[in-house]
Amino acid sequence: MKYISTRGGMTPQTFGHILLEGLAPDGGLAIPEHYPQVSEATLEQWRTLSYAELALEVLALYITDVPRADLARLCQAAYDPTLYSGREMVPVKPLGEGLSLLGLSQGPTLAFKDMAMQFLGQVFEYQLERTDRTLNILGATSGDTGSAAEYALRGKNRINVFMLSPDGRMSQFQRAQMYTLRDKNIHNLAVRGVFDDCQDIVKHLSGDLAFKQRMRLGAVNSINWARIAAQVVYYFWGWLRVTTEPMQPVSFAVPTGNFGNILAGHIARQMGLPIHELVLATNENDVLDEFFRTGIYQPRRSHQTYATSSPSMDISKASNFERFVYDLVDRDTGQVNRLWRALDTKGYFDLSALRSQLTDRYGFRSGKSTHEDRLKTIRQVHEQYDVLIDPHTADGVFVGQQYQSPDVPMLVLETALPAKFGETIQEAIGEPAPVPRHLQQLLDLPQHVTVVDAEPQAVREYIEEHALLA
Numbered sequence: 001m002k003y004i005s006t007r008g009g010m011t012p013q014t015f016g017h018i019l020l021e022g023l024a025p026d027g028g029l030a031i032p033e034h035y036p037q038v039s040e041a042t043l044e045q046w047r048t049l050s051y052a053e054l055a056l057e058v059l060a061l062y063i064t065d066v067p068r069a070d071l072a073r074l075c076q077a078a079y080d081p082t083l084y085s086g087r088e089m090v091p092v093k094p095l096g097e098g099l100s101l102l103g104l105s106q107g108p109t110l111a112f113k114d115m116a117m118q119f120l121g122q123v124f125e126y127q128l129e130r131t132d133r134t135l136n137i138l139g140a141t142s143g144d145t146g147s148a149a150e151y152a153l154r155g156k157n158r159i160n161v162f163m164l165s166p167d168g169r170m171s172q173f174q175r176a177q178m179y180t181l182r183d184k185n186i187h188n189l190a191v192r193g194v195f196d197d198c199q200d201i202v203k204h205l206s207g208d209l210a211f212k213q214r215m216r217l218g219a220v221n222s223i224n225w226a227r228i229a230a231q232v233v234y235y236f237w238g239w240l241r242v243t244t245e246p247m248q249p250v251s252f253a254v255p256t257g258n259f260g261n262i263l264a265g266h267i268a269r270q271m272g273l274p275i276h277e278l279v280l281a282t283n284e285n286d287v288l289d290e291f292f293r294t295g296i297y298q299p300r301r302s303h304q305t306y307a308t309s310s311p312s313m314d315i316s317k318a319s320n321f322e323r324f325v326y327d328l329v330d331r332d333t334g335q336v337n338r339l340w341r342a343l344d345t346k347g348y349f350d351l352s353a354l355r356s357q358l359t360d361r362y363g364f365r366s367g368k369s370t371h372e373d374r375l376k377t378i379r380q381v382h383e384q385y386d387v388l389i390d391p392h393t394a395d396g397v398f399v400g401q402q403y404q405s406p407d408v409p410m411l412v413l414e415t416a417l418p419a420k421f422g423e424t425i426q427e428a429i430g431e432p433a434p435v436p437r438h439l440q441q442l443l444d445l446p447q448h449v450t451v452v453d454a455e456p457q458a459v460r461e462y463i464e465e466h467a468l469l470a
């Protein structure tokens, strides 16, 4: 399997080559030359596999430059049941009337990002070992991504993590999660500023190419292909768990921010998984809902991006969306270039001529929810089914319910556990969300964090002093 760019300007590359890169050299995103097809017979054979075994089968279709025995070892390590709480790693939690949650948040940081990040940690370490290199991950986080990355990369050889977070602005639980890590390769830097300051510093330092090369800087952001590939696995897993008949259709509802999670669903569908509909749910930041209703894509400026009670979906520009548009325009890279140029010059593009294909050919539906909808849905699910869901998952349930059809099971991807967002849970049901037992003592452990000024120079000096340069 080789990878090409959505903008057409990259010679085909192996998985190992694109793994540690960000954008393709032409500014596009890496995408497989074709989507491997999974037959009905193969799907039936996969019914008895464990999660790690299924991950091996799916990922081996995309990662053909790692020997199968090695890939099996990486999958076993990433999807070791002891890393995930509960009796099942990825449980299906039935709500009622054909609606279930796909429990993707049993991992160490209680959010679905662990599912891909745990694999990324394994395959990064493997690839660095194989090519005798080191990597210093520089990132900014307001919560979920940073902690998932730290828990996936802690203790890994050849990798250091420098994670910037806004000082005093994350929840008590998020701070405890990140700052109590004691691994020598994890560096938490609390920046005296807001999340945007953290992100600006990362952009500034990664934009300094000499510094970037000298310090061997890298990223673990949501455009990383290995993360997308690892997310494809759980669509297969969910389908295998809720169906009893070959080729039985299932719909998925997906709380969406950067379009990473639902892109994986689109890819699973293109591979032949019988997905009836993919229901995209946004919060008040509804740029993608607007696109799937009208065919017009108009990202908002960051000052027009609302801070909502499903904060991990508060994005202005969906970084993975280009990979879907590439398929939508039948992989016409000239067209992709024209569209992204239009974004730069006019601030939007119009694909309304293709609007009917979004549903008829690709199975997409979409909707949005508000703070009130989330509170109502959390309350409703709690009262009706005695299940507590987090605000992001509530976005998915709220919109998913609008597209349910009687004969097709609907799986809502549970993207976080409620314990991470205690305040909104309190507001919805009048009591706090229970914190899993194994995390209760976390709040009492000592925290390790270096506070720095919101200046690139302060972070630059810290990295120069602590970077891993073999």
Ligand SMILES: *Cc1c(COP(=O)(O)O)cnc(C)c1O
Pocket (backbone or CB within 6 Å): 111, 112, 113, 144, 145, 222, 255, 256, 257, 258, 259, 260, 261, 262, 312, 313, 392, 415, 416
């Ligand atoms: C990251 C995240 C999302 C959004 O996922 P995308 O892949 O960016 O669409 C939704 N919910 C939670 C809890 C998240 O952490």
